Amino acid sequence: MTYRQRANLILGLSFVCFIAIFFWWYTHDVSVWEELLFFVIQSALIGSIADWFAVTALFEKPLGFPYHTELLYRHRDRIIDGIARLISEKLLQPDMWKDKLYQISFMDKAVDWLRGPQGREKLRTGLYEVAQRAHQHIQRGETQTAIAGHLRMYLKRQPLVSFLEDRLVSLLEDPTSPMFQDLINLVRRVVNSEDFDKLLERLIIQWREESQHSSMSSITLTKVLGIVDTQRIAKDIKLGIVNWLDQWEHAEGEQREWLCRKVEILLYSMNGQLSFGVQNWQNEFVDALPIEQWLTDIEHSTKDYFMTGEQGREELKDLLEEQFIHYLEYCRSYPEIKEWLDEQIRRAFNVILEHEHSLIAVAVRDVLSGFDKNRFNQFLESKVGEDLAWIRINGAIVGASIGLCVFGVLKIYQFTLVPFLRGLFL
Template identity: 80%
Template sequence: MTYRQRANTILGLSFVCFIAIFLWWYTHDVSVWEELLFFVIQSALIGSIADWFAVTALFEKPLGFPYHTELLYRHRDEIIDSMTKIISEKLLQPNMWQDKLYQISFIDKLVGWLRGPNGREKFRSVLYEVAQRAYRYAQKGGTQASIASHIRKYLKQQPLVSFFQDRLISLLEDPNSHMFNDAIGLVRELVNSDDFDSLLEKLIIQWREESQHSSMSSLTLTKVLGIVDTHKIARDIKLGIVEWLDQWEQAEGEQREWLCRKLELFLYSMNGQLVFGVQNWQDQFVDSLPIEQWLTATQNSAKDYFTKGDQGKEELKDLLEEQFIHYLEYCRSYPEIKDWLDEQIRRACNVILEHEHSLIAVAVRDVLSSFDKKRFNQFLESKVGEDLAWIRINGAIVGASIGICVFGFLKLYQFTIVPLLRGIVL
């Protein structure tokens, strides 16, 4: 039960009790305690009605009373101007907020908000609205082709050579580790597979075809390769790699350290060739991906969520919420990721506060000015409604307390002061 409901309940009970005790008063002989009860209930009812009238007069015209009522809506422009001034001149000054921003963990705040019933439902609605707009946008002509083009462009720009080269060099820093030995075993399994033979033959054929448009030395090499069986070349290369892996496995101590340094220098020296070769393979692989079919399949699988009414809507909300919460909990489990996200949010807030804080006040003014009387009153009452309800509750309590005091004074006056005055006068 909210405080407003409690205030209405107290007002209703005071009225019912007053009627009951009033009827009892005029139909029975009453004692002093019954008189006290009647006086207290009467005072509580008067206090409740007076404060109900005062609080209601802030928002509406209680009982249609036209004078000095509906105060907040009548002074709406002054209230909006004051709120806008406070926001723009005091609350949103960057210098005031920069220190406070670093005292807040936005990720923890977001999690706390999502765990609340109101925040969770609002967030689920936002997720569904975003998904619905994305689905509608994906149905437009040319959208899938544009998305697929951007995905391919992004995948081709990823520096695979630098990534794998850095990982491999990091692995070479400790050649005696179990991870390094496992990596050698994994490479051996790959080299011994039949797919590796096919890959080598394909690369040799591709190299020979590309060298036809290269320099004279490359062209001469291509002619030689054209005479030799590519299958035999691939097999010889494979045998060379296997022999090299055997050396790695048998090497110990300084010999293994020397092999690591040699491979590291080789990687640096072949960086240009590796980048060229891997980039060509990466481009071909990305171009071969059926991204358009994936997008079409994704759109078809998502179609049911938007065609099954409320059931599909709730299912999609559950799915999106589960994935987002899972990602959020993952970020929270790693302090470095959580701190990085908080830092990015702080930077965004600093930029907004520094350059756009005046526009925020303007936006607040525009939003509040667009509210009609009902929405404006609901907005204000949502912020201070509980305190206003407490005013009404306090009115009943204070009224009853004053009633006790007044009744006590009247009885004291009747049985003590009045006889004393009569004795003095008479």
């Protein structure tokens, strides 16, 4: 039961009790306690009616009384201006909201709201409307061509080499990252493979053939005479690489830092050559992607959802909601991603509140000005309705208390002062 319902109940009970005891008053002989009860009930009824009239006059015309009623709606322009001024000058000041922004996790708030019935339904409706509009646009051939062109341009512009280099170096420098150990293990697996043995032998044979026409030396002479054992040389090189990897696998402190610096210098020194080669491969790979076919397949696969009526609509909503919530939960599961998203939202709020907070007040004024009488009264009553109901309840309590006091004064006057005055003057 709300406080407004309680206030109405008190008013109704006071009226019923007053009628009942009023009838008893004029049809029976009453005692002092019955007189007291009648006095208290009628005082509570008077207080309830007075405060009911006062509270109701704020919003409506009680009993059709036209004078000084509907006070809030009559002065709604002043109220709206005051609310807008309060928002613009007081509530949206930087020193008040900046600290509060960092006390809120917008990702958690968003997920909690979306899991509620109201937020969930709005999410499902919004996702379906976006999917419907996207499906309508993607059916056009020129739209698919434009989307494919923008996707290819975007994919070609991604700096893969710089991204991979920076990521690799940062992981190597992180002492808690297993990247260094994983890199050593990867190189060891490559070195221990048969393909690596064949590669070494092929490189040694190629080097021997290229050196046959160089100046005569002891090494060149042995190559010409065919004394060099390529398999043994390849085996020795492989053994040296494995020993070197074993040494660096257990490297710590300064040795590991030195190796990381060498790898970093090597990577950045090869940046130009790698960028050129990777960019050419990236362009060829992106051009070879059947993006237009993918878009056509997506359009055909989603057509059934829009052609099967309410069932298809609900199935598509379920699918989109599941994927969207799954993505949000994925972002929440990684603190760095969650913090990054929260920080971006905070920055957006900072920009809006610093430069456009006056527009928020204007928007509030426009929204409230568009309310009719009922909606405006409902808006205000939702903010102070319980307090106003308590005023009515307190009116009944105060009226009953005053009635009790007045009854006591009257009885004291009747049984004490009246006989005294009569004896004094008569």
